[in-house]
Amino acid sequence: MKRLLMAALLTGAATLPATAPATATELVYGSWLGVTNKTNTDALVPYFDMVAEATGGDIQWEMIGGSQLANASGTPEAVGANMMDAGLVMAPYQPRMLPATNLIFSQSLVGEDLLASVGAMNETLMLHCDECHAEFAQNDAVGFAGYGVSPYLFMCRGGPRTIDDLRRMKIRGSGGGVAIIETLGGTPISMTGNEFTAAMERGALDCVLGSVQWLVSFGLMDVTDTVIDAPMGMGGPPIMMYVNRGVWEDMTPEQRQAHIDHAPDLVSMATFDVQIPADEAAVSQAKEQGITFIEGGPEYDAVMSERDATQYDLNIGNARDAGVEAPEPILDAYLASFDRWKGLLDDEGRDSDTFRRLLWDEVYSKVDPDAL
Template sequence: MTTSAQSGVFRELRRLLRCNVGSGREPKEDKMKYHTAALLGAALSLLGVAAGPSRALELTYGTYTSPTQTTFRTGTGPLLDRITRDTNGEITFEAFTGGSMGGPKELLGNAGSGIIDTTSVVDIYVKAQLPHSALMSSMLILGKNPKVMSAAMNEMQLLHCPSCEEDRTKANVIGLGWTATGTYHLICKEPINTLDELKGLKIRATSGMGRAMQSMGATAVSITTAEMYEAMQRGQVDCVAGAAAWLTTYNLKDFSRYIVEDSLGSYFGTMLFAVNLDVWGDLSDSQRAAIRSNISQSVVDTLFAYDDDHETGIRDLKALGGEVLHADQAFVDAVETARKEEYAFTIQSGKDQGIDNAEELIDTFHGLVDKWTDIVAEIGNDKEAFKAALDREIFDKL
């Protein structure tokens, strides 16, 4: 039997096992013999057909977000469909949403171990496994323009960061593209728009955004996006630092009635599509090419969809009687002070974490942010021109 056929057998066995992993239930003792026999029978069946004609390959994709969340709805979901189309059905996907295959802290490990084949990864939730990537994306306060930051992150990760690739290899995945959220804003239960009002409040803010909120006098509560709805419901946080789209896609509008229009930055480190390295190695050159050729479109579609979902979130908030507020000058000045200090702070933080190339890493990324600031300023909000720039400067060079 060929190596490719063997891999197909093992993938199918993993698929059968996933029915228990996804449900979170263990088989009862009196059913153990049945499960074992079923798996062995499946293996024998697969071995019997392995030498025959090639079959369509069904891969699994797992995300902790809902099907309506911006990144999956407009980025990854359509990406899976395009891959199936462009491989003429050779690759199909079964998508598991809503955390059924793991939460934001488990998905990287589940993809690396083969529980799932593909996933999206938020690096700041798994910074122990992806320290170099998470160091860069920790600088949320700098993300005033998500398109600039996403482009810089893609170029950095794919062309200029061997240590990032080493981290992913150790995790047994390959990363193919990165995207960003919409701009972050203060989303609150009560009307808060001054620096004095912010002090002492509990703000859901992760990584570098948490540092910024702490420096402004708030108490940062570091929880994932999967946890923030319940945290706001239970009064564990007063506000969320996040995208206006989340008012709708994460239903924060159920508890929030106020949003501060001034941008706090954005998160730009979502690994849009990560593939188990063993699975990636089993694909043909044409199949890998079909996947790669579709990544930049998903990056662009996600970024521009966040603009639309921003407007939807604001509209939904206003429909419930909510208000859009403007920060006072002291608030704006405090954010700008945090931005000016962020590069130097992050370099020192990286050194403290034992990242030997922290200064080189951040300096290189800083240069790419400057480069893409100029490119985006020149092309404006032209979606096709932005995709063309991504392809020209990054994806066509892979």
């Protein structure tokens, strides 16, 4: 889908800026998120502008949202086949294609430290998971710039309050959320973000286990009556830059470096300009609309403790069965990195500038774009 755009023609060169490049490479990014979703508009598009500026206009990314090119599960194949040049990839939607990346996604991080989780996800993906990059290469792609979401909550029809109320309910989950649903006695249902809202409306689902901002971004606000405010694990990373390998290799080294140089900006924008304010806005709107928020309490903490006590061995076994050769070092690095990032952020600060700097210092300054 790469196209060379003539920046000057003999008949029109005088009307163009003197700094316009002779040619520019126009690349297409296909997002299955809605056209106005803020991950698209407030993170990816500004990132594309940064890359364009850093490359003197030689690399131009065009955003096409709303699943116009591929849906969530079809994105890895669409990118690998060069039906689009890059897209947003969720490993749980294609676990057979991306088993090592899905291993990271399947480990539910306990607590509410979103920033530490995002730092750990990027560090593990970029520096401690050679099998992740090997599977990207096997699928004709390169992957970087993961983001995370706040701890998952139960968003439900009706008025469930307790664990007993959720038992035998049909609950949409993905990644580590599936095992959490099983632990409390619910029935996990696998659906993409483009499907579960309609299923809730039809009554085919009772709850969705996910980020509270999905009330807005996926339209759950109109089909949800109750949110159970108990942190049920953080998972990820969704990979914002999953790029066709041929497209990546056709770039100059300087152009590839520009993408990596600004990856911390992309991750930081996705966190501070999208995820955090979107959570706050969704909660405020939901309360205004009359959705009931229920404090989870100790019984929900006990579910997470039970899940955490068993998830390491289960995830290791599932990953090995899926073809991951050495899953233990990946998870060990992930958990150690999560603890390390908590300390880093406590010591250095938790504002956006500090987070961006730490992502560069601790992760992306150590990435060789030519070796991806």
